[in-house]
Amino acid sequence: xxxxxxxxxxxxxxxxxxxxxxxxxxxxxxxxxxxxxxxxxxxxxxxxxxxxxxxxxxxxxxxxxxxxxxxxxxxxxxxxxxxxxxxxxxxxxxxxxxxxxxxxxxxxxxxxxxxxxxxxxxxxxxxxxxxxxxxxxxxxxxxxxxxxxxxxxxxxxxxxxxxxxxxxxxxxxxxxxxxxxxxxxxxxxxxxxxxxxxxxxxxxxxxxxxxxxxxxxxxxxxxxxxxxxxxxxxxxxxxxxxxxxxxxxxxxxxxxxxxxxxxxxxxxxxxxxxxxxxxxxxxxxxxxxxxxxxxxxxxxxxxxxxxxxxxxxxxxxxxxxxxxxxxxxxxxxxxxxxxxxxxxxxxxxxxxxxxxxxxxxxxxxxxxxxxxxxxxxxxxxxxxxxxxxxxxxxxxxxxxxxxxxxxxxxxxxxxxxxxxxxxxxxxxxxxxxxxxxxxxxxxxxxxxxxxxxxxxxxxxxxxxxxxxxxxxxxxxxxxxxxxxxxxxxxxxxxxxxxxxxxxxxxxxxxxxxxxxxxxxxxxxxxxxxxxxxxxxxxxxxxxxxxxxxxxxxxxxxxxxxxxxxxxxxxxxxxxxxxxxxxxxxxxxxxxxxx
Amino acid sequence: xxxxxxxxxxxxxxxxxxxxxxxxxxxxxxxxxxxxxxxxxxxxxxxxxxxxxxxxxxxxxxxxxxxxxxxxxxxxxxxxxxxxxxxxxxxx
Numbered sequence: 001x002x003x004x005x006x007x008x009x010x011x012x013x014x015x016x017x018x019x020x021x022x023x024x025x026x027x028x029x030x031x032x033x034x035x036x037x038x039x040x041x042x043x044x045x046x047x048x049x050x051x052x053x054x055x056x057x058x059x060x061x062x063x064x065x066x067x068x069x070x071x072x073x074x075x076x077x078x079x080x081x082x083x084x085x086x087x088x089x090x091x092x093x094x095x096x097x098x099x100x101x102x103x104x105x106x107x108x109x110x111x112x113x114x115x116x117x118x119x120x121x122x123x124x125x126x127x128x129x130x131x132x133x134x135x136x137x138x139x140x141x142x143x144x145x146x147x148x149x150x151x152x153x154x155x156x157x158x159x160x161x162x163x164x165x166x167x168x169x170x171x172x173x174x175x176x177x178x179x180x181x182x183x184x185x186x187x188x189x190x191x192x193x194x195x196x197x198x199x200x201x202x203x204x205x206x207x208x209x210x211x212x213x214x215x216x217x218x219x220x221x222x223x224x225x226x227x228x229x230x231x232x233x234x235x236x237x238x239x240x241x242x243x244x245x246x247x248x249x250x251x252x253x254x255x256x257x258x259x260x261x262x263x264x265x266x267x268x269x270x271x272x273x274x275x276x277x278x279x280x281x282x283x284x285x286x287x288x289x290x291x292x293x294x295x296x297x298x299x300x301x302x303x304x305x306x307x308x309x310x311x312x313x314x315x316x317x318x319x320x321x322x323x324x325x326x327x328x329x330x331x332x333x334x335x336x337x338x339x340x341x342x343x344x345x346x347x348x349x350x351x352x353x354x355x356x357x358x359x360x361x362x363x364x365x366x367x368x369x370x371x372x373x374x375x376x377x378x379x380x381x382x383x384x385x386x387x388x389x390x391x392x393x394x395x396x397x398x399x400x401x402x403x404x405x406x407x408x409x410x411x412x413x414x415x416x417x418x419x420x421x422x423x424x425x426x427x428x429x430x431x432x433x434x435x436x437x438x439x440x441x442x443x444x445x446x447x448x449x450x451x452x453x454x455x456x457x458x459x460x461x462x463x464x465x466x467x468x469x470x471x472x473x474x475x476x477x478x479x480x481x482x483x484x485x486x487x488x489x490x491x492x493x494x495x496x497x498x499x500x501x502x503x504x505x506x507x508x509x510x511x512x513x514x515x516x517x518x519x520x521x522x523x524x525x526x527x528x529x530x531x532x533x534x535x536x537x538x539x540x541x542x543x544x545x546x547x548x549x550x551x552x553x554x555x556x557x558x559x560x561x562x563x564x565x566x567x568x569x570x571x572x573x574x575x576x577x578x579x580x581x582x583x584x585x586x587x588x589x590x591x592x593x594x
Numbered sequence: 595x596x597x598x599x600x601x602x603x604x605x606x607x608x609x610x611x612x613x614x615x616x617x618x619x620x621x622x623x624x625x626x627x628x629x630x631x632x633x634x635x636x637x638x639x640x641x642x643x644x645x646x647x648x649x650x651x652x653x654x655x656x657x658x659x660x661x662x663x664x665x666x667x668x669x670x671x672x673x674x675x676x677x678x679x680x681x682x683x684x685x686x
Contacts, residue, residue: 042670042673043670044632044670044673044674045628045632045670046628046629046631046632046674047629047632047674047683049625049628051617051621052613054609054610054613054614054617055613055614055616055617055621056617056621057613057614057617058613058614058615058616058617058618058619058621059617059618059621059622060617061617061618062617062618062619062622063622114680114682114683114685115682116680116681116682117678117680117682128680132680132681132682135681135682184620259626259630260623260626260627260630264622264623264626265623267622268619268620268623271618271619272619275615275618275619333682333685334685336682337682337683337685338685433685436684437681437684437685440681440684441681441684444681
């Protein structure tokens with residue numbers, strides 16, 4: 001079943017690429033290998049610089065694949081594995097690749113503009129301001145969702161020592177490369193070797209004792225509880241709180257230190273664990289299918305329910321819980337800001353943008369396979385509670401990776417530690433970049449009014465504190481739903497922008513406009529469900545007399561996040577549809593001075 | 595498939611896989627290094643050619659001596675400086 005699902009997905013991907021995507025590229029967009037791209041026209045050796053298609057495929061895939069295609073499917077499988085795989089496959093077939101590929105083409109045909117500039121040019125000046133403010137909240141939710149997921153993983157006794165040694169080996173990689181001018185191969189072998197040794201060291205009893213001692217420094221001596229979360233979603237333990245602060249300290253360093261000194265070499269060393277982990281797991285699934293060494297049949301039913309009480313209804317919640325893997329707004333940021341400025345030929349946009357998206361869908365299905373095969377036996381899903389996810393979603397992936405890599409001879413304890421460190425570094429890679437962006441954004445938006453924000457330390461600290469607030473007080477599945485909603489809404493906005501551009505060019509628009517409307521309606525519904533029904537109706541109006549101030553306040557904040565995004569989305573939608581109709585009628589809507 | 599074609603195909607496949615891994619592992623590092631160099635060049639041109647912007651940092655004698663070396667970079671420097679940027683550039 002496991003291998004069958006992967007093979008089926010790969011077949012759909014091949015058919016989609018061959019018979020749908022290529023046709024759109026050839027007949028509608030009419031990609032021309034001879035047309036000059038921004039990378040060749042404005043080649044400045046810095047922002048605009050041509051690179052080969054294979055290099056950019058790797059760059060795009062690495063930039064878009066973070067925790068989304070892993071955690072989303074593992075959470076959504078509570079509705080059953082069939083809806084999860086169906087959305088991954090149908091989503092990528094009709095929507096995901098469209099957004100990634102077409103946003104790269106949109107930027108390429110508009111002088112390499114990014115999303116802000118494009119929304120200004122194609123919709124209105126107000127659209128740009130709204131989009132950028134929306135982006136700040138969206139990125140804050142990425143920080144909250146990823147952080148809330150990673151902190152409990154870091155608190156596990158086998159993880160911190162390996163993680164810390166991996167960070168140190170990353171810093172060593174920077175020193176060896178930039179200061180000592182060592183060969184990259186030597187640097188890689190030495191630093192990856194040290195990091196691997198560190199991860200193994202973390203699994204030894206001595207290391208675990210040290211971590212356990214730290215985890216027991218504060219909080220309730222019996223349970224480790226530091227305080228109860230105000231929203232009533234369980235207790236915050238000292239261990240989770242402490243490691244959340246450690247994690248954010250690393251993000252802070254990544255934001256304020258020179259990139260070459262910290263973020264970049266740490267990401268480089270981490271990459272090898274991510275790469276080898278994915279390849280090892282895929283090979284493990286194939287080997288396990290033929291040897292039977294690990295169970296490869298699905299233990300979670302194909303269809304569980306259309307309403308999971310702690311998640312919500314399958315529509316719209318499934319479609320925001322699984323974001324990356326099917327479609328994700330983050331990808332349009334990568335496609336426009338990074339990839340479009342490096343594509344040497346227009347015909348590379350499809351294999352790079354579309355190809356990376358299709359590959360990510362396969363990673364999403366791999367996560368479903370892990371959850372469905374080992375989730376119940378490992379005690380991560382409870383059949384008695386309707387297959388509710390009763391443990392951290394990250395742990396499901398780590399256990400799956402450990403099981404399937406064990407058939408290749410890697411001990412399960414080491415495989416589990418590698419899996420957890422894999423998830424932590426995958427999240428941290430994105431979180432460091434996001435924090436850096438938030439710091440720049442706060443300096444740009446508030447620096448003139450509050451000069452303190454011009455300091456990188458102040459901007460980073462504010463973003464870190466906001467993230468800590470979300471991690472500490474939020475229930476991560478709701479943060480994940482808000483994050484998924486904002487992410488998918490961003491995708492809807494990108495598809496709307498693409499449709500306006502296509503209309504202005506007198507090209508068919510249905511292939512991007514219809515998916516865009518579907519994403520818009522679905523995600524607005526999901527955000528309204530979380531903010532109005534859950535936060536306001538259940539969390540405030542029907543809270544009951546026993547609810548404390550913290551509970552009400554927490555729900556108010558959740559509602560405020562959700563409603564702000566809904567309002568911003570509706571205003572953008574109205575402006576966007578107006579621009580779309582004008583473009584269809586042949587009236588250009590470029591702002592004055594354009 | 596002839597022996598020659600087979601070798602050429604294998605060579606292309608090897609190159610593509612190598613490029614893919616480089617793209618995942620190191621391309622971002624390369625871009626960051628180039629961005630750092632670009633920022634340094636901005637400063638260098640500002641210091642040496644400040645007269646162009648009305649910021650006379652170096653005496654014109656030295657600026658003129660350096661001018662032939664800077665000329666090839668002036669077009670891209672101007673484009674980078676004058677290009678409209680927005681916040682999303684910070685993610686690039």
